[in-house]
Amino acid sequence: MAKVAFLGLGVMGFPMAGHLVKKGGHEVTVYNRTPAKAKAWADQFGGKTAATPAEAATGQDFVMACVGNDNDLRSVTLGPDGAFAAMKAGALFVDHTTASAEVARELDAAAVKAGFGFIDAPVSGGQAGAENGVLTVMCGGDPAAYARAEPVIASYARMCKLLGPAGSGQLTKMVNQICIAGLVQGLSEGIHFAKKAGLDVNAVIDTISKGAAQSWQMENRHKTMNDGKYDFGFAVEWMRKDLSICLAESRRNGASLPVTALVDAFYAEVEKLGGRRWDTSSLLARLER
Incomplete structure (x- = not known):
């Protein structure tokens, strides 16, 4: 058992922090900028709440975070009442936010200077x-x-891997999002084509998903896409945030991402249709409008 703080109780952080208690048996203190969310979590899982990131981090062995973006991350770490000023020597900060590799390296340097560890650890699933x-x-x-960190992360992970020095986790998450963007667009076009051709979409997918075209997106999203249901899942606006990070990094490292840039533009069109909070599979809605 370890003493753990968890900062950020959104749709990802809330259950992740819960698994630290239920599966890991850890002593968990949570912080959320909306205190009512922290209280609801504590009522459900029996942990403690804190009024600030610094209060949550005080005396902890591990501090985990899952917030919105680079600015949110800097706020809960380096800002007024941020966690970094309160963390003890030898502690470890694990960041599950999908953010830039740049901020990961920045926070790693600040952590090392202050005498504790830092792991950038974005998640997929x-x-x-x-x-x-x-x-x-x-x-x-x-x-x-x-x-x-790995045994603590295991409370909510089925796969966890170190990919390299600070920033490598974020760079790998960028690869993940680049691949997903292309897959979803391809699946959208395939379903759109099948409909126009008069085929039974579910029968088509049931067949081709047993071959080389198979993907998680195909298996888990084709039915809702075929039914035009998008009011769930990973929001378009979140995907656009992630793709903006990918495209910014590509400008730094010289990678060419023409499909990623095109799909990001398609998601901008989905947003104009009112789909900011629709699932990313809503790329099909753009083709069917």
Whole structure:
């Protein structure tokens, strides 16, 4: 058992923090900028709440975070009442936010200077993966720090791997999102084509999903896409945030991402249709408007 703080109780953080109690048996203190959300979590899982990130981090062995973006992350770490000023020497900060590699390296340097560890550890698997404790976690940082974090992360992960130094987890998450963007667009076009051709979409997918075209998106999203249902899942506005990080990094490292840029533009069109909070599979709605 470890003493753990968890900062950020959104659709991902709320169940992740819960698994630290239920599966890991850890002593958990949570912080959320909306105190009512923290109270609801404590009522459900029996942990403690804190009024600020610094209060949550005080005396903890591990501090985990899952917030919105780079600015949110800097706020809960380096801002007034941020966690970094309160963390004890030898503690470890694990960041599950999908953010830039740049901020990961920045926070890693600040952590090392202050005498504690830092791991960037963005996740994949969506809300269902978080609720079921089967997330994929992509990590960057010092190997010794990672070895300490891995058993704690295991409370909500089925796959966890160190990919390299600080920032490597975020870079790997960018690869993940680049691949998903292209897959969803291809699946949308395939379903759209099947409909126009007069085929039974479910029968088509049942057949081709047993071959080389198979993907998680195909298996888990084709039925709702065929029914035009998008009011769930990973929101378009969140995907656009992630793709903006990918495209910014590509401008730094020289990678060419023409399909990613095109799909991001398609998602902008979906937003104009009123789909900011629709699931990312709503790319099909753009083709059928």
